[in-house]
Amino acid sequence: MRGEYLSRSSAETREYARRFASGLGPGDAVCLTGPLGAGKTEFMRGIAEVFGCDEQMSSPTFSLMNIYEGAMRSRPVELHHFDLYRLETEKELEATGFDEYLSGPFVSVVEWGEKFPSFENRYTRRVTLYIAGEDERRIVIT
Ligand SMILES: Nc1ncnc2c1ncn2[C@@H]1O[C@H](COP(=O)(O)OP(=O)(O)O)[C@@H](O)[C@H]1O
Ligand SMILES: [Mg+2]
Numbered sequence: 001m002r003g004e005y006l007s008r009s010s011a012e013t014r015e016y017a018r019r020f021a022s023g024l025g026p027g028d029a030v031c032l033t034g035p036l037g038a039g040k041t042e043f044m045r046g047i048a049e050v051f052g053c054d055e056q057m058s059s060p061t062f063s064l065m066n067i068y069e070g071a072m073r074s075r076p077v078e079l080h081h082f083d084l085y086r087l088e089t090e091k092e093l094e095a096t097g098f099d100e101y102l103s104g105p106f107v108s109v110v111e112w113g114e115k116f117p118s119f120e121n122r123y124t125r126r127v128t129l130y131i132a133g134e135d136e137r138r139i140v141i142t
Helices: 010-021 040-050 090-095 098-103 117-122
Strands: 003-007 029-033 065-072 075-083 107-111 125-131 137-141
Touching: 003 010, 010 040, 010 125, 010 137, 029 040, 040 065, 040 075, 040 107, 040 125, 075 098, 090 098, 098 117
Parallel strands: 029 107, 029 125, 075 107
Antiparallel strands: 003 137, 065 075, 125 137
């Protein structure tokens, strides 16, 4: 799934995310980009729904990385959810083993993934969310 979409609610954003996620598989790494409040975590929730692990998503407290045990077409899939917002240096990121996580047979979704340019070429998909109004978001998928 590629293109530009206009979402008018968080439910609609999750719906686009589900459509997008149905094309993902182990080895995919998604860079989720957009300003605070754009709906990156909401989009992630839609992805997690497709893998049946949205209930494992924690409340908004920050964590650098969460691992969810999901499944697709009755095969187990590990879904890795990163949020690099609070991370300051590339060194810190490397120390987490980020590189190995991205190379593994997982589905990785990285909020603020564009923050560290040296990992830019590791992403297989990019999703950018723009705030277009109070409840409106433009979603660009490449
Ligand atoms: N169309 C929309 N899509 C996604 N979120 C929306 C939309 N309209 C309003 N919102 C609200 O915007 C906020 C997005 O929060 P969140 O997903 O945590 O953003 P981010 O992770 O990008 O900082 C939520 O409070 C959500 O309810
Ligand atoms: Mg977020």
